[in-house]
Amino acid sequence: MSWRPRLVALDIDGTLTPVGSNDISPAVEAAITRATDHGAHVVLCTGRSLIGISEVAAKLPVSYAVCSNGAVWWDPALREVTKRVTFDPGPTIKTLQALLPNAVFAVEQTGVGNLSLGEFLPGDLWGTTTQVTFEEIAVPTSRLVMRWLDHTPAELSFALRELELPGVEWSVDHTEAWLTAVPLDVSKGSALDELSTQLGVTPADALAIGDGSNDVEMLRWAGLGVAMGQAPAHVQAVADEVAPTVLEDGAALVLNRYFPG
Incomplete structure (x- = not known):
């Protein structure tokens, strides 16, 4: 095979692991290890906060981690942001708040946890969660998340169909009634574009694999953008190809084509 990616950008939830889990299958872990053995830069690109990637990143030989949808970069070698x-x-x-009664909010405290306005469901938030008032939560952050309690993802998408949120980039999850907001003009795609320049890699030499709305810019940016098999139709539509699902080790099957054992 003549083309082999020099940079591999990988979403976590729904791509490397089942959503919300830290469990990576042996096949996926082995495929990522082979990619690094072949000299590729492996970059985790996730909506998770920095503290939320710690267990996954510890299992993998990654070159870099782009967290919070591009707002926080982590260098594992330097062990610093x-x-x-x-x-x-x-x-x-x-x-x-005005649009969605019963919504709860949390802002990221990078490397620590979250400040929370309202009670999230168990397992929703990584790290230490501190309950605060609106005045205390309205502080500069890299990532704001919101869950609309007792509602479905479809209900949330419908409620937000005409929403405008100036000054931020935002996306809605397809598996939970969950919204993530990050600074304006920040995305996985914009972060990869800047990071790849530092690494001396062009988008044409990059492979990206993801499954969510927050992966769209990343899939468009990469020379080869691959959507997971369970990804929503609008995500699959922007991808160059569609892999099997996360439960079928779709990411490993894609990587094995370019980094054989």
């Missing part, structure tokens, strides 16, 4: 972009979540929270 090399970039962090923030925004004021206050106006976004107020807008969503």
Whole structure:
């Protein structure tokens, strides 16, 4: 095979692991290890916070981690955050509160956990969660998340169909009634574009695999963008190809084509 990616960008939830899990199958772990053995830069690209990737990243030989949909960069070799972009979540929270009664909110405290306005479901948030008031939650953050309690993803998407949120980039999850907001002009795609330049890799030399709305920019950016088999139709539509599902080790099957054992 003449083409082999020099950079491999991988979503976590729904791509490397079942959603919300830290369990990576042996086939996926082996495929990622072979990619690094062949000299590829493996970059985790996730909506998770930095603290939320710790268990997954510890299992894999990754070159870099782009967290919080591109707002926080982590260098495993240096064991430090090399970039962090923030925004004021206050106006976004107020807008969503008015539109979505029973919504709860959390802002990321990078490397620590979250400040929470309202009670999330068990397992929703990584790290230490501190309950606060609106005044205390409206502080600069890299990532704001919202869950609409007792509602479905379809209900949330319908409620937000005409929503405008100035000053942020936002996406809705397809498996939970969950919204993530990050600073304006920040995405997995924009982060990869900047990071790949630093690594001396062009988009044409990149493979990206993901399954969610927050992966669209990343899949469009990469020379080869692959959507997972369970991804929503609009995500599959922007991809160059569709892999088997996460339960079928779809990411490993794609990687095995370019990095055989």
